[in-house]
Amino acid sequence: MTNRIASLRDFIKNKKHHIYRQDLDLDFSEEYKKNGLTDVQRISENLVRLLNIEKAVILPDEKITILRTIKKIPFIFTNSEWEEIKKNHFIHELGYISNISYNYIALINAGISKEKEKILSYLNTAKNKSDEEKIIFYRSVLRILDAINTLADKYKEEAQKQGAEHIYKIFSNIPRNGANNFYEALQFFRLIHFVLWLSGSYHVTIGRFDQYMYEYYMNDIKNGVLTKDEAFELLEEFFISFNKDNDLYPGMQQGDNGQSIVLGGLIDEDQDGYNELSKMCLKASLELNLIDPKINLRVNKNTKLDVYVLGSKLTKKGLGFPQYSNDDVVIPGLINLGYNKQDAHNYVVAACWEFIIPEKGMDIPNIAAFSFNKALDAAISKSLLRSSTFEDFYNNYKYEMHNGINDIIQYIKNIYLIPGPFQSILMKDCIKEGKDLSKGCIYNNYGIHGTGIATAADSFAAIKKYIYKEKQISKHDLINALENNFEGYDEIYIKLKNAPKMGNNDDYADKIAVRLLNDFAIVLKEYKNERGGIFRPGTGTAMYYLFHAKELKASASGRKKQEPLSANYSPALSTKVKGIVSVIKSFTKPDLKKVINGGPLTIELHDSIFRNEDSIKKLAMLVKSYIDMGGHQLQLNTINRDILLDAQKHPELYQNLIVRVWGWSGYYIELAREYQDHIIKRLEYSDID
Amino acid sequence: MSILKNNKKMKGLIFNIKEFAINDGPGIRQTVFLKGCPLKCRWCHNPEGISMEQEIIYKENICLNCKKCLEVCPFIKNNDVRVLKPNYIPPECNLCGKCVAICPPGAKSFAGYEIESNKLASELLENKDFLKKNKGGITISGGEPLAQIDFLISLLKDLKGMDITLDTSGYAETEDFKKVLDYVDLVLYDIKHTDTKIHKKYTGVDNDLILKNLKILIDSNVKFIIRIPLIPDVNDSTENMENTAFLVKDAENLLEIDLLPYNKSSGAKYKYLNKEYNPGFDVNKKPEIYFRIFEKYNIKSKIL
Numbered sequence: 001m002t003n004r005i006a007s008l009r010d011f012i013k014n015k016k017h018h019i020y021r022q023d024l025d026l027d028f029s030e031e032y033k034k035n036g037l038t039d040v041q042r043i044s045e046n047l048v049r050l051l052n053i054e055k056a057v058i059l060p061d062e063k064i065t066i067l068r069t070i071k072k073i074p075f076i077f078t079n080s081e082w083e084e085i086k087k088n089h090f091i092h093e094l095g096y097i098s099n100i101s102y103n104y105i106a107l108i109n110a111g112i113s114k115e116k117e118k119i120l121s122y123l124n125t126a127k128n129k130s131d132e133e134k135i136i137f138y139r140s141v142l143r144i145l146d147a148i149n150t151l152a153d154k155y156k157e158e159a160q161k162q163g164a165e166h167i168y169k170i171f172s173n174i175p176r177n178g179a180n181n182f183y184e185a186l187q188f189f190r191l192i193h194f195v196l197w198l199s200g201s202y203h204v205t206i207g208r209f210d211q212y213m214y215e216y217y218m219n220d221i222k223n224g225v226l227t228k229d230e231a232f233e234l235l236e237e238f239f240i241s242f243n244k245d246n247d248l249y250p251g252m253q254q255g256d257n258g259q260s261i262v263l264g265g266l267i268d269e270d271q272d273g274y275n276e277l278s279k280m281c282l283k284a285s286l287e288l289n290l291i292d293p294k295i296n297l298r299v300n301k302n303t304k305l306d307v308y309v310l311g312s313k314l315t316k317k318g319l320g321f322p323q324y325s326n327d328d329v330v331i332p333g334l335i336n337l338g339y340n341k342q343d344a345h346n347y348v349v350a351a352c353w354e355f356i357i358p359e360k361g362m363d364i365p366n367i368a369a370f371s372f373n374k375a376l377d378a379a380i381s382k383s384l385l386r387s388s389t390f391e392d393f394y395n396n397y398k399y400e401m402h403n404g405i406n407d408i409i410q411y412i413k414n415i416y417l418i419p420g421p422f423q424s425i426l427m428k429d430c431i432k433e434g435k436d437l438s439k440g441c442i443y444n445n446y447g448i449h450g451t452g453i454a455t456a457a458d459s460f461a462a463i464k465k466y467i468y469k470e471k472q473i474s475k476h477d478l479i480n481a482l483e484n485n486f487e488g489y490d491e492i493y494i495k496l497k498n499a500p501k502m503g504n505n506d507d508y509a510d511k512i513a514v515r516l517l518n519d520f521a522i523v524l525k526e527y528k529n530e531r532g533g534i535f536r537p538g539t540g541t542a543m544y545y546l547f548h549a550k551e552l553k554a555s556a557s558g559r560k561k562q563e564p565l566s567a568n569y570s571p572a573l574s575t576k577v578k579g580i581v582s583v584i585k586s587f588t589k590p591d592l593k594k595v596i597n598g599g600p601l602t603i604e605l606h607d608s609i610f611r612n613e614d615s616i617k618k619l620a621m622l623v624k625s626y627i628d629m630g631g632h633q634l635q636l637n638t639i640n641r642d643i644l645l646d647a648q649k650h651p652e653l654y655q656n657l658i659v660r661v662w663g664w665s666g667y668y669i670e671l672a673r674e675y676q677d678h679i680i681k682r683l684e685y686s687d688i689d
Numbered sequence: 690m691s692i693l694k695n696n697k698k699m700k701g702l703i704f705n706i707k708e709f710a711i712n713d714g715p716g717i718r719q720t721v722f723l724k725g726c727p728l729k730c731r732w733c734h735n736p737e738g739i740s741m742e743q744e745i746i747y748k749e750n751i752c753l754n755c756k757k758c759l760e761v762c763p764f765i766k767n768n769d770v771r772v773l774k775p776n777y778i779p780p781e782c783n784l785c786g787k788c789v790a791i792c793p794p795g796a797k798s799f800a801g802y803e804i805e806s807n808k809l810a811s812e813l814l815e816n817k818d819f820l821k822k823n824k825g826g827i828t829i830s831g832g833e834p835l836a837q838i839d840f841l842i843s844l845l846k847d848l849k850g851m852d853i854t855l856d857t858s859g860y861a862e863t864e865d866f867k868k869v870l871d872y873v874d875l876v877l878y879d880i881k882h883t884d885t886k887i888h889k890k891y892t893g894v895d896n897d898l899i900l901k902n903l904k905i906l907i908d909s910n911v912k913f914i915i916r917i918p919l920i921p922d923v924n925d926s927t928e929n930m931e932n933t934a935f936l937v938k939d940a941e942n943l944l945e946i947d948l949l950p951y952n953k954s955s956g957a958k959y960k961y962l963n964k965e966y967n968p969g970f971d972v973n974k975k976p977e978i979y980f981r982i983f984e985k986y987n988i989k990s991k992i993l
Contacts, residue, residue, distance in 0.1 A: 490757065493793060505815070576795075579708020581719075581816050611712065611993055618711040621823045628822075 001287050004061055005236045009288060011059065012243050013656075017067060020057045026050075026074040033078055040419045040436060042076040044140035047199045047422060050074075051147040054198070056158035063166050064187050064237045065155060066194045068245035073200045076418065089416035092367055094250060096418050097438055098203040099258060099350040099366060102196065102426035103359035105212040108188045111178035112145050119145075119431060126434060134434035140421045141431070148195055149176060181225055182216040186238045189213075192426070194245075199422050202250045203258025203351035206242075206293055207358045210263050210278040217277050228280075236284045242292035252543050253675060255291050255666020258351025264307065265298025266327045266345050272300065274307060282310045282322070289317060291658055291665045296349040297322040299627055308620035315619065316610040318638045320660025323353060323600055324623060329632040330355055333596030337536060339443065352663025353540055353568075353598040353633055354447055360428045362440050364415075365447030365536065365597055368408045369544040372456035372516060373552050373565070375400040380482065380556070384475050390468040394460070398519055405523050408448065413530065444531035447597035450520055451541040451548045452565040454502040454572045457513035458557030462499035465508070482554045485561045497558035503571030505582040507589075514590045521594040538597025539569040539632075542662055546674060564678055567662045568635075570602040573681050584626045592632040600633035600663070601626070604682045607640045635660055637679070644668065644680045699806040701840030704738055704832070708816065712993055714854030714875055716825030719813055723831035723841070724801040727860050729893040730881065731968040732920050734955035737800035738832035743784055744800045746961040747776045752796035758788035776963055800962070806840055810847030817851060826852025826874070835861035835869065845872035856916075859899040859906070866902045867909075876906060876913040877947075882924045883932035891923055891969065900936070907940040915946045919976035930982040938986040945989040950976050 001009070011017065028049065032042045050070055057067040077085065085091070092098075107115060119138050126134035156171035158164075170187050179185040196204045220226040226234070242259050249257040263281055264274035285295050297311050311322045327345075334344035334355060343357045350356045354365030379397040387393035417438035424430035424437040466473040473492055481489035500508035517539070524535040541548075545565040554561045557572060566573050569587060577583055580603060587601045609615055626634055637660040647654035651669035659668045659679055668676060702724040707713075710720040725741035726733075733739060737746055752775050759770045764779040775796070788797045813827050820826055827848055834841050835857055845853065855869065856877040870876070880899070882888040888896040906913055915937055919925050937943050953973075956966035983990040 490791065490793065494790065497795075578706070581708045581819055585816075609711065612991070615711050618717050618823075621717055622709065625819060625823060 001236065002233050005233060005240070008059070008062060008237065009240055009290070012240055013290070015247075017057075017059060017244060020055070020067060020069050021071055022053075022055070022069045024053070024070060024072075026053075026070070026072070028074060029076055029078045029081070032076060033081060038136060039076065040136055040140050040421055043199065043419050044144050044421050046074065046076050047195070048143050048147040050198050051144075051151050051195070054151060054154075056151075056154040058155070058158055058162055058164050058167060062237065063183070063234065064190055064241055065159075065164075065167050066187075066190050066241075068194065068197070068248060070198070071248055073198065076200075085416055089414045090412050091416060092364055094200075094202070095416070096200045096202060097362075097420040097423055098201060099205070099354065099356065099364070100201070100203075100423065100427070100437075101205045101207040101348045101350070101356055101358035101361065102192075102423065103428070104189055104192055104207070104426065107192060107426060108174075108185050109178045111174065111176055112149060113176045114178070115425060116142060116145055122431060122434060131434070137421060137424075137434055137436060138431075141425060144195075144422045145425075148191070152176075152191065179216065182213070182220045182231060183226075183234055185213060185216040186234060190238070190241050195422060197245065197249060199420060200418065201420060201423060205258055205348065205350055205356075206261040207348045208262050208265065208273070208346070210275060210281060211267070211273050214275055214277050232280055232284065235280055236288060239281075239284050239288055239290065239293060243290050246292050253661060253666060253672060254670035255661065256351070256664050257292065258664070259292045259294060260296050260349050260351060260664075261293040262296045262298060262348040263322075264303070265325075265347075266300060266331065268342070268345055272302065273298075274303070279310065282314065285319065285321075286310075286314050286317060289319065289656065289658070291319070291667060294664055295319075295322040296325060298325050298327055298347075300327040301628060303624070303627070305617075305620055305624060308623050309617055312616045312620040312623065315605070315636045315638055316607075316616055318607065318658055320635070320637050320658055320665035323349070323633065323635040323663075324627065325349060325353075325355070325598075325633050326627045326631055328627075329592050329630060330596060330598075333593035333632070336593060337445070337534060337596060343443075349598070352542060353600050353635070354538065355596060355598050357443055359426070360442035361445075362427070362437060363443050363445045363447065363533070363536075365445075365538075366449065366542060367412055367446045369449035369451050369542060369548065370401075370405055370408060370520070371451050371544070371548040371551070372401075372520075373452040373459070373555060374548065375404040376456055376459055376555075377553050378403070380479060384463075384467075384479065390464045393463065393468075394515070397460075398523075401519060402523055405448070405527075409527050409529075409535065412446065415530070440531050444529065444533035445536055446529050446533060447536045447538055448524060449538050449540045449542055449544060449597065449599065450517070450595070451544045453513055453516060453539060453569065454575070455555050455557050455559055455565055456516060457502040457509045458499065458572055458575070459555045459559075460512045460516075461501070461509040462496045462556045462558070464512075465499050466495055478556060482556065485554045493558060496556055497574075499558070501557070501571065501575045501577075503575050503577045503583045503586050505578070505585040510586045510589045513586075517590040517592075517595050536597035537595045538599045539592070539595050540597070540599030540663065541565065541568050545662065546678065564681070566602075566682070567678070568602045569599050569633075570682075580622065584622075584629060584631065588626070588629045588631050592630060596632070598633055600635040601631055602635050602637070602660075602662075602682075604637045604639050604679075607638050607643075610638070635663070637682075639679065639682075641680055644676065648673075648676060699840050699843035700803050701806060701809070701837045701844070702741070702743065702801050702803055703809065704735075704801045706812070710828060713828040713830065713856060714826070714877065715852070717820060717823040718825040718828045718854065719816055719820060720828040720830050720856075721809065721813060723829065723834045723837055725836045726831060726833040726858070727836055727894060728833065728858055728881075730918075731891050731970070732918060732923075732951060732955055734952055734958065735832070736958050736962055736964065740801075741836065743802065744962060745778050745782065745784070745789065746798055746800045746958075747778070747963065748796045748798075748961055749776065751794045752776075753794055755793065757791045757793070758797050761787045761791045763787065778963065806843035807847050810844055813848065814851070820851070826854065828854040828856055828877075830856035830877075833858050833860065835865055838862075838865045838869070842868060842872070845869065859902040860894060861898075861902070863898075863902055863905060867905060870906070870909050870911050873911060875944075876911055877916050878903065878906060878913050879916050879918070880933050880936070881918065883929055883936065887923070891920075903936065907937065907942065910942060912942050912944055913940075914944050916949060917946065918949045918951065919978060920951050921970055921974040921976040923970050925976040925978070927979050927982060930979045934983050934986045934988055938988065943988065945991055946983055948978055948980060948990060948992045950978060950992065
């Protein structure tokens with residue numbers, strides 16, 4: 001890290017740039033309503049106004065600039081209008097487009113002027129056909145592009161005032177023209193990314209940066225425009241830029257902002273994309289120790305150990321990334337779901353772990369979550385007594401699973417998404433067809449998470465063993481014990497706790513998990529969404545590990561009522577696991593190609609495991625083993641329970657403590673207590689005995 | 690499962706199996722800990738491995754204070770339950786296990802369980818593909834594995850084909866030690882102190898037998914690593930380092946000397962056994978690490 005980067009990093013980390021933020025109370029919704037603007041007009045007008053209100057702020061000594069000064073994005077509808085919309089539509093989260101991987105590089109290459117030319121010709125065609133909707137759409141996009149040029153000009157002016165030569169020079173070229181070099185490309189990216197966030201969109205992912213930026217990087221190195229060190233410095237500054245405004249981005253918790261970058265991965269069947277730039281990104285992240293961008297590493301059976309070693313160094317640092325995704329499982333899985341082969345090879349990771357396609361995917365991979373255990377509660381109360389065999393009971397469960405999933409899907413009808421005219425430039429054929437991205441793109445699939453898989457498998461295992469096989473517990477007793485949260489049912493509680501558990505490489509529980517995931521996929525296959533897309537099953541939980549747990553009774557796995565479920569794909573919280581190897585074996589038994597919405601095996605490591613260089617290599621070997629055994633995704637957390645407990649008491653001492661929450665890394669002290677406690681409860685694999 | 694040649698039902702007492710062991714020998718290993726040790730090192734961080742018998746351990750941090758363990762104990766009068774604390778274990782305790790069975794969070798549990806050597810071997814071999822792929826194997830540690838010599842030999846026979854590391858204090862009958870060496874690929878050999886008086890003060894035994902067996906080890910073909918747990922003001926002197934180096938400097942089968950700085954969390958488990966942690970040295974002091982001394986003798990050293 002150069003001194004310049006170190007200062008900049010500290011400046012941002014210490015929030016010194018917050019003084020430039022404007023305290024505004026913006027709301028144009030009444031005006032929009034009065035003037036009868038359509039939603040497309042409103043969102044583009046909103047963005048244009050915000051771009052005009054934005055000030056040019058150039059921080060001391062920086063080369064890659066642009067800073068957000070507007071704190072809150074004003075909503076484009078009045079409260080009553082939004083209530084009306086909600087009455088008749090399904091709204092996903094905040095209503096904006098989110099979790100998309102945009103095609104940044106096309107605009108960076110072409111520049112805004114060329115893009116405008118293109119759009120003007122489409123506009124003319126639309127005018128000739130008197131297509132009002134398309135005319136409004138194209139005009140909206142053009143207005144936004146002009147406003148972006150104006151913002152760039154503001155920065156150019158400010159740069160001149162401050163004598164910031166680099167920035168003056170850069171904005172004399174971009175964004176009207178395409179980027180000429182790596183530096184300009186990075187700055188142009190920052191500008192586009194900034195505008196995307198300003199539009200109200202969130203979970204704005206970065207995509208395969210090391211692939212699409214490689215040419216710019218390589219040309220500069222070959223032509224002597226930059227040395228590798230200079231390129232690295234720019235890269236680090238680029239990474240820092242993701243941390244400037246991230247406290248303003250909406251998410252479930254601080255840090256949940258979806259700025260995920262994907263490194264490596266197959267380009268086609270034979271070629272692995274991992275390159276020099278990928279390696280530099282890992283090194284930059286290692287040095288900077290910031291929560292953004294969130295690193296995702298695509299690997300396959302031929303990925304060399306030293307890639308895993310570099311990844312393990314980040315894990316050791318406690319960044320909670322990289323998250324690993326296995327091309328050998330994901331790509332065939334996506335193809336099975338109907339994705340085009342080339343697109344499948346190009347997959348990226350969304351905000352948490354969901355697999356999406358850059359430029360073509362208007363998928364909503366986190367639209368809902370199915371609670372395996374809620375269906376089990378229903379099965380137990382409705383049909384346990386009349387199920388004479390375990391198979392009977394499991395079939396009755398499948399009926400409840402059908403019901404549960406059907407309820408979810410019926411609820412997701414008539415979706416309304418706030419338009420994204422600017423986003424539409426960056427996605428395939430939206431401009432060509434004159435169709436806003438919110439109406440759909442090439443892929444329009446929905447993803448359903450699946451929560452509490454281990455708890456469900458464990459519960460079934462206990463029921464199978466104690467009720468049906470060994471007949472040690474009567475059905476009535478079990479039902480009553482669960483109703484009463486085991487009060488007065490100590491013997492039953494202990495039996496259930498000692499029944500086979502998923503995570504111990506015990507087929508008794510594991511084989512049930514295999515069936516559950518299989519059946520989950522089979523049920524979802526029956527459904528299509530209103531855009532002609534499919535529903536993709538996944539093994540993630542997102543934040544539902546807390547929410548769903550609150551709706552459940554006590555579980556036959558020995559889980560007490562109100563105890564949370566484990567995060568994503570991992571053993572139940574109170575399971576006594578034999579060790580990591582058993583966990584990996586258990587969790588790679590299901591056919592994970594079938595649950596390709598994503599959802600990583602989540603493993604917490606005690607930081608004592610990292611005592612020396614050797615231990616990093618061995619962790620790398622473990623990760624590689626998981627991938628070789630058919631694992632689909634993996635996220636590792638390095639924690640120390642004592643430190644986490646101390647950080648709750650003395651947060652001021654732990655400003656830099658980063659943890660992996662459920663699919664993203666955040667600052668521990670910024671999390672709500674519930675989430676902190678959950679991380680403390682998680683199973684920790686340590687090397688101390 | 691492979692048919693194991695040795696069918697004798699040889700039982701032994703172990704207290705843990707660690708699946709992902711990365712500091713117990715080459716590669717990723719699985720380590721089994723045999724219960725019982727003739728030494729009583731003051732700094733031992735696995736005190737539940739010292740006694741040759743099964744014991745009850747109590748974890749206060751997960752205890753719910755329900756006292757069901759006291760209620761169900763055949764040696765505790767009902768009237769006394771109220772005044773006793775849940776960590777109480779009566780002197781007459783015969784390990785019937787009723788308290789362990791009834792404890793809802795598992796705060797009371799057994800340290801150590803009996804297992805047949807062939808069954809243990811089967812369990813250890815479950816992950817053999819994973820271990821082989823990751824250039825590892827099985828490590829046998831403890832306690833002191835040599836203290837259950839028949840069980841150990843039986844286990845080693847059943848583990849034939851795997852890479853075996855033995856983690857030992859070297860305190861055992863020389864004939865037994867020799868026998869075991871035939872079955873192992875690497876020995877991790879502890880030298881707590883080269884001065885026998887100080888050795889006795891802190892471990893309960895003098896080091897004559899250990900140094901004698903060290904010579905046997907050096908004369909064998911078996912590769913070995915010397916391990917020194919570095920304890921502040923006990924064995925971290927330059928003199929002790931020099932003496933240790935001197936003992937092994939000419940051994941061709943010596944791979945390296947590992948220095949293990951005292952681990953502050955070592956004392957944690959004594960509470961589980963209702964024991965006081967009184968090691969006789971300053972636990973907050975960091976030991977001196979003189980690894981340069983070994984360079985003089987061309988001995989590779991590592992700090993773990």
